[in-house]
Every structure is written in structure tokens, then in C-alpha cells.
Amino acid sequence: MANGTITFLGSSELGQKKKRHPRRKKPRMPGIKKALFLKDSSEQNTRRKGQKLKLEELAIFVNQFAVLLRSGVPLVAVLNMLVEQTENKMFHDILVEIRELVSEGMTLSQAFARYPDVFPQILISLVKAGEMGGDMAGIMLQAGLYLKKQDEIEKKIRSALVYPRFVFIFFLFILAAVIYGLVPKFKDTFSSMGAELPRITELLLSTSDLATRYFYVEAGLVVLLVLAYKQMKKNPHGRRVFDALLFRIPVFGALLLKGTVSRFCNTLRVLMDNGITFVDAIELAGETSGNVVFRQVLRQLRDDVIEGSTMAAALARQQLIPAAAVRMISTGEQAGSIVPMLQNVVELYDNEIETRINSISTVIEPVMMIGLGIIALIVILALYLPIFNLGNLSY
Structure with missing residues (x-):
């Protein structure tokens, strides 16, 4: 990734691609509309059901995510840093799982979609739009401002x-x-x-x-x-x-x-x-x-x-x-x-x-x-x- 643009999402911190795990592979959903309303029907989708994150905490997380991406930090490294900084035990465990999913080749929006009670659908859709448009950092920055405004x-x-x-x-x-x-x-x-x-x-x-x-x-x-x-x-x-x-x-x-x-x-x-x-x-x-x-x-x-x-x-x-x-x-x-x-x-x-x-x-x-x-x-x-x-x- 350079200048806030993600080159590929399935890379490790050293920039080497990892193979997709067969169990994690999901069928592609043709069409922009289906991509924006991405859902995950796997059992992990309900693993954290009922556990929610305060809107203020989510806004801080997204803003930190955007700042790190704009600084040129690779995606998995961003997740590593946020895992270390997160004090909320529930959210820490979720970020660890998301980091593993992204490291194995899953896109960030797909990983977020596995935890619908934590990440709202609008955030998932914005992340998907950023992945499709190639400006993840800019999208995440706007998403952070949006969540902050909603919280206010x-x-x-x-x-x-x-x-x-x-x-x-x-x-x-x-x-x-x-x-x-x-x-x-x-x-x-x-x-x-x-x-x-x-x-x-x-x-x-x-x-x-x-x-x-x-x-x-x-x-x-x-x-x-x-x-x-x-x-x-x-x-x-x-x-x-x-x-x-x-x-x-x-x-x-x-x-x-x-x-x-x-x-x-x-x-x-x-x-x-x-x-x-x-x-x-x-x-x-x-x-x-x-x-x-x-x-x-x-x-x-x-x-x-x-x-x-x-x-x-x-x-x-x-x-x-x-x-x-x-x-x-x-x-x-x-x-x-x-x-x-x-x-x-x-x-x-x-x-x-x-x-x-x-x-x-x-x-x-x-x-x-x-x-x-x-x-x-x-x-x-x-x-x-x-x-x-x-x-x-x-x-």
C-alpha cells in the first residue's frame, strides 16, 4: 500500500501474499448492489451476536484506522497495532479474529460482515466501496467523521x-x-x-x-x-x-x-x-x-x-x-x-x-x-x- 491505497488485502506485514484457506473462500457476489449489502451466513456471523460496541468507541477505532492507513501502514499491520491498543476485551478478541481472516486473504468488508452486531451495515458498505474504488484511507476517514457525527x-x-x-x-x-x-x-x-x-x-x-x-x-x-x-x-x-x-x-x-x-x-x-x-x-x-x-x-x-x-x-x-x-x-x-x-x-x-x-x-x-x-x-x-x-x- 502506498499513499493510503491498498495494493492487495491478503498480504502479510512483509508484503508476501498468503494462500487462501479453502474453508474461508466465499463465492463472489456479482453486481455492486449485492456487494454493498454483503452478508455472511457462516456460523461465525452469530458468534458475537448480542455483543455491541458503543458508537463513540467505534468512531475512535475507525478514525485511528484511517490515520494509520493514510500514513502508509499496511492493512494487517494496522490491525496488529489496533489489537495492541484496544482495551475492550470483547472488541480485542474480534479484532484478533478479523486480523487472522484478512491475513488469510479475506477482504476487510467481508471480515467486518461476520460481526454485524459490532460493525453496522453502513460501515461495511463504505469499506466495500473503498475496496472497489481503491481509496480505503479516504473512505475510512469519512466513515469515522460520519460515526462521530451520528454519536453527537x-x-x-x-x-x-x-x-x-x-x-x-x-x-x-x-x-x-x-x-x-x-x-x-x-x-x-x-x-x-x-x-x-x-x-x-x-x-x-x-x-x-x-x-x-x-x-x-x-x-x-x-x-x-x-x-x-x-x-x-x-x-x-x-x-x-x-x-x-x-x-x-x-x-x-x-x-x-x-x-x-x-x-x-x-x-x-x-x-x-x-x-x-x-x-x-x-x-x-x-x-x-x-x-x-x-x-x-x-x-x-x-x-x-x-x-x-x-x-x-x-x-x-x-x-x-x-x-x-x-x-x-x-x-x-x-x-x-x-x-x-x-x-x-x-x-x-x-x-x-x-x-x-x-x-x-x-x-x-x-x-x-x-x-x-x-x-x-x-x-x-x-x-x-x-x-x-x-x-x-x-x-
């Missing part, structure tokens, strides 16, 4: 949901402490008074008594809800309903949708920029969307484009896609610069997501304080009004 988008979306989730759990904790812990301690005191209790106190005592009496029923309902949630996500119809509801959550649903559109445009941009056809790029982008409903939209988009529709016209027929994204993509198609326009869509929604997250964080804090203040006021009035009334009567 996902972190922004997660951060938008972390604070509201924390606030909700905190409110539940406070309510549980009041209902199950604080109120029962006052019950005997109020009973010994023999006086008529204010309406707010009676309501709080009744709620606490009911919750305490049926605690095991409530705990059972919580367990059933958790199990139902997990089962719904496993069931195709249930997952579709759940994913559709995610986009309908007030405020946060719009953030999730824009984050999903941003990921899609970023994936499509990288694939098209590296010579992958528009139709194949849409299919691959659908696999990375992570949302069943959005994946259905992309399948329909792909079918419409195959039938001759423009991308913007096909997207406009889908009510899920924001109008701003449709207009920008339409402008890019008309100007013949769809890839740069996809990048503009990504930047637009990334900035909007970041701004909205900051706004939400600013608003939620005072709302949380007001909510806690209201709870505290209700509890204080309910528990201490009878004591104040009794004191007034005695006086």
Missing part, C-alpha cells in the same frame, strides 16, 4: 430526555415519600384529637390509606406495565405503535423527529458522496434510523424514487417529514447539489436541537421548583391545619 446527534437527543426523566422520577419519589412515609405518621395523631378534619386533610389521609392498603397491587401493576412495555417493543405491531407515539410527545416528539431526520440526511450524504447509488443509499439509511415508523417512510420513499419520483416530491407526500427539510432537499435537487444540501439540513437541525435543549433546560428548572413548592404547600396545609384549628379551639 444521539447524545443530543438523549440529553434532551435525561432532565425531564429525572424530574419525573424525582416527583414520583417525593410523592411516594409523602404518601407512604410522612402521612401515616400523622394518622394516629389526628384520630386521637377527635375533632373534625379539614377537607384537604381527609383527602390526603384517604389517599395515603388507600395506597398503603393496596401497595402490593400497585407494585404488581408496575411490574406488569414494565413487562408489557418490553413485550410491546418486541412485537412488530407494538413497536410500530410505540415508535409512532414517540413522535407525538409534546415538545420532545419534535426533537426526536428532527434528530431522526438529521441522522437520515447525514447517512444519505456520506453514502452518496462515496459513490453509492441513491436507491441503495436510502435503503442503507433506513437501517440506521432506529425507528420503525420512519423506516416505513423511507421504504415508501425508495419505492417512489424507483418509480420515477424526485426525492423531494416523495418526501412531501409523507406527513412525518418536516416541511423545511423537504424545501431544502427540493432546492438541492433542482440545483444539482443534493449532497451539500443534505449537509445543510444536518447542520440546521443540529443547531435547532441544541438550542431547543438549552431552552428546555432553562424552563424545566423553575417549573420543577414551582411543582415542588405546590406539593410542599399542600402537604403542610393538610397536615398542620388540624393542629392549628385544635390550638385555636383550646384557646
